[in-house]
Amino acid sequence: MDALAVVAEVTENMLGGKKVTVVFVLGGPGSGKGTQCTNIVEHFGFTHLSAGDLLRAEIKSGSENGTMIDTMIKEGKIVPSEVTIKLLQEAMIKSENDKFLIDGFPRNEENRAAFENVTKISPAFVLFFDCAEEEMEKRLLGRNQGRVDDNIETIRKRFKVFVESSLPVIEYYSSKDKVKKIDAAKPIPEVFEGVKAIFAPYAPKVK
Numbered sequence: 001m002d003a004l005a006v007v008a009e010v011t012e013n014m015l016g017g018k019k020v021t022v023v024f025v026l027g028g029p030g031s032g033k034g035t036q037c038t039n040i041v042e043h044f045g046f047t048h049l050s051a052g053d054l055l056r057a058e059i060k061s062g063s064e065n066g067t068m069i070d071t072m073i074k075e076g077k078i079v080p081s082e083v084t085i086k087l088l089q090e091a092m093i094k095s096e097n098d099k100f101l102i103d104g105f106p107r108n109e110e111n112r113a114a115f116e117n118v119t120k121i122s123p124a125f126v127l128f129f130d131c132a133e134e135e136m137e138k139r140l141l142g143r144n145q146g147r148v149d150d151n152i153e154t155i156r157k158r159f160k161v162f163v164e165s166s167l168p169v170i171e172y173y174s175s176k177d178k179v180k181k182i183d184a185a186k187p188i189p190e191v192f193e194g195v196k197a198i199f200a201p202y203a204p205k206v207k
């Protein structure tokens, strides 16, 4: 191994003095990302960071970006990367954990390239929840969590953004052999069986 390779190995995926493992969790709106992340946290000790949740918390906090973020979410549009990346970085640094599920990010090419450039972190892999729009639409309309974007007009916009901007990101990671695809149309426990098989190498060691 040459000297440059050694430097890269030492510095890559370091954040706030710790070496981190990052898994990007992607899939269409309503594919079940948040639901399965909750299960992964419980069984595999990861910390769940949902980009959407962090942006919604930023609105609530009264931040100067709040109005802009609120407008983007209501329109189903992607918030500029610098805002979302700052929130993700802060959350990872603040956490005592070193294993993170980053849910709903990167959502477009700008998100992907900016995260890589700013943090120098590459994901261990990308978990992709694959589900038909018809099923996702049914789930979102039945979610009942009071989200401002769970209405049919915004849902259709979010599907369009997913196909046009987010699927290319999944294709990018696919070309690097980093995508682990899950059939997310099945019932929740069956989807988790597939997830469990993928996360087995990350199971906490029994002493």
Ligand SMILES: Nc1ncnc2c1ncn2[C@@H]1O[C@H](COP(=O)(O)OP(=O)(O)OP(=O)(O)O)[C@@H](O)[C@H]1O
Residues within 6 Å of the ligand: 027, 028, 029, 030, 031, 032, 033, 034, 035, 036, 052, 104, 139, 140, 142, 143, 144, 184, 185, 186, 187, 188, 191
């Ligand atoms: N496999 C499943 N079968 C049926 N319903 C599901 C399944 N997975 C999740 N759900 C339900 O679908 C709704 C959306 O799930 P969830 O919030 O996990 O999706 P999401 O991918 O995080 O969506 P978003 O991108 O909008 O945040 C929730 O009401 C959840 O209970």
Ligand SMILES: Nc1ccn([C@@H]2O[C@H](COP(=O)(O)O)[C@@H](O)[C@H]2O)c(=O)n1
Residues within 6 Å of the ligand: 029, 050, 051, 052, 053, 055, 072, 073, 074, 076, 077, 078, 079, 080, 084, 103, 104, 105, 106, 107, 111, 149, 158
């Ligand atoms: N990388 C991201 C992630 C989300 N958003 C905005 O938040 C909305 C809700 O996201 P969920 O993952 O909770 O569905 C999304 O539609 C975007 O408006 C974003 O801008 N960038």
Ligand SMILES: [Mg+2]
Residues within 6 Å of the ligand: 033, 034, 050, 052, 104
């Ligand atoms: Mg979610």
